[in-house]
Amino acid sequence: MYPFHWVPADGRRHASLDKRPWGNAYPSGMLVSTLCSQEVVADATKEAWLWQTCGDCHSEAHRVAAAVREVPRMSV
Numbered sequence: 001m002y003p004f005h006w007v008p009a010d011g012r013r014h015a016s017l018d019k020r021p022w023g024n025a026y027p028s029g030m031l032v033s034t035l036c037s038q039e040v041v042a043d044a045t046k047e048a049w050l051w052q053t054c055g056d057c058h059s060e061a062h063r064v065a066a067a068v069r070e071v072p073r074m075s076v
């Protein structure tokens, strides 16, 4: 499980490390800090998920995911 989540906002799908208040998505109207260092207002409509991925968030998400994979596994 990666620490970031995707959030449609401002015409793009961004990624964020912010905690989601509930469920699997940021609710519409929530202010979210993105991996591309923006403050955006989440748009949780179905159409919003069809928006293009933000390029900066995409590359930053890959960097975060790689870092997570490098962390030694904890014993369960």
Ligand SMILES: [Zn+2]
Pocket (backbone or CB within 6 Å): 012, 013, 014, 015, 034, 035, 036, 054, 055, 056, 057, 058
């Ligand atoms: Zn972004």
